[in-house]
Amino acid sequence: MTPHTPLSGSAISDSSGSSDPSGSPGSSEATGAEYVLSAAQLRERGVTGARLAARCRAGGPWQPLLPGVYLLRRGVPTGAEVLRGVLLYAGRPPGRTGGSVRPYGDAVLTGAAALALYGFGSVPSPEEAGAVDVLVPRTRRLRSTGCARIVRTAALPEPVPVGGLPVAPVARAVADAVTVTADAAGVRLLVTEAVGGGHCDPATLVGELERAGLLRRPYVLDAVRTLLAEGRSRAEERLYALVYAFGLPEPLWNVELRLPAGPGLGPVDAYWPERSVAVVLDVPPGGDCGPGRDGDAGWAAGVRRREHLERLGITVVPLTPRKLRDWPEQQAMVVGTALAAAVDREPPAYVVALPR
Structure with missing residues (x-):
């Protein structure tokens, strides 16, 4: 044959x-x-x-x-043959979920093998890796053997079909790959490629790493903080370019808003005082990513600050780094519409904008 x-x-x-x-x-x-x-x-x-x-x-x-x-x-089996073999070993008999057949049962590829299928260049191919991580329910009584490394989980992610194989979402696959990576440089490559390559957004990745308890590891925390700092810098550059490229009025950049003789209202990335419109970049702050810190609490505080500004009559336009990168024209229209609509609004409360 x-x-x-x-x-x-x-x-x-x-x-x-x-x-x-x-x-x-x-x-x-x-x-x-x-x-x-x-x-x-x-x-x-x-x-x-x-x-x-x-x-x-x-x-x-x-x-x-x-x-x-x-x-x-x-x-020697090919990489595709190895992946299929691991799924057949780990998966229960084919089941039907939501009207569709899942030929590999409840098995889901994750870790470096999943990232290789997504096209990551910072992970080895399945042939080179030596072990393929596969998620199964925690209740399964199954041992790791040969090239199959069993990863039990209380909550299986909804698989993403890649080449006909069930694969964990990128952020989950990165977290599972980081779990077995003790090399700081390797972790930096993984998180940088995940976000910089457009595979997932920073908030989703940070949330998955936090859920897995990986931010307690100093080298993982350092990699995430470096990533977020670089991501914010790139997002700010794209925001500057958007304002100038689409002819929007010049705003005040990177200011702190506060009430006269009152408490601070929080930082904004761009502010048009004559229209009371502010742009805030939705990038997870590095200070919320630390041992024992709840990342969701940081996001909740940000939402409360924005709601407070809205109550004072200030229109807040949140923009994500991904939207700025992939759909700049659409984001320019969003900001332009907010500026145009501000003309017909009631005068807002008076606030002071200070450099930060």
């Missing part, structure tokens, strides 16, 4: 060349599916236990890949 041609009915045959009555396993969901089948799938195709054992003996045409999972050819 030629190792890199699609599996035909003759692939499941005995040594004399006679074919099994099952014929072809059918079309694959991803590259590698043609040659990787579980023992249950082989039984469905008429392969008996004795015939399976004979084909997997020394010199035979097949080989075990993981317990209960077989590679129907000789040679």
Whole structure:
């Protein structure tokens, strides 16, 4: 059998060349599916236990890949074959969820293997990694073995289909990869590529790292703070460019608002005092990312500050780094509309804008 041609009915045959009555396993969901089948799938195709054992003996045409999972050819398995094998080993029998069939049951790829499928350049390929992390429910009684590293979780994420395989969302996959990475430089590469490459936004990533308790590790916390500082700097540059490129009025940049002789109202990134319109960049502050700190509390405080400004008659326009990067024209329209609408509003409370 030629190792890199699609599996035909003759692939499941005995040594004399006679074919099994099952014929072809059918079309694959991803590259590698043609040659990787579980023992249950082989039984469905008429392969008996004795015939399976004979084909997997020394010199035979097949080989075990993981317990209960077989590679129907000789040679080194490809990355796609490794991933499918791990999913078949870890997943329960195929189930139906929300009207759709999940061929790998409740198994979800995560960690470096998932990030490789997303196209990350800072992780090794499944062939090079040596271990593939796969999420299963905490109640599963399953051991890590061979290339399959079992990661139990109380809450399985909703998988993202990538190449026909169930994959954890990027932020969760990064957190699981960071969990087994003790190298500070490696962690910086992961979080930088996740956000800088546009795979996920900073708030989602920080929230996932916090949920996993990873911000208690000093090198992870340092990587996140560096990332957020760089992300804010890039977002500020894009905000400056947006104002000038789309002909918006010149605002006061990076000011602290406060009531006369009163308490501070919080910082804003751009402020038009004659229109009482403020732009706030939605970038998680590095000070909220620390051991024992609840990141949600920082966001809640930010929401309260904005609500207070709105009650004083100041229009607050929140912009995210991703929106500024991907949809600058749309964001310019949002800011321009807020400035135009301010003309017809009641005069707001008088506030003072101070440099910060």
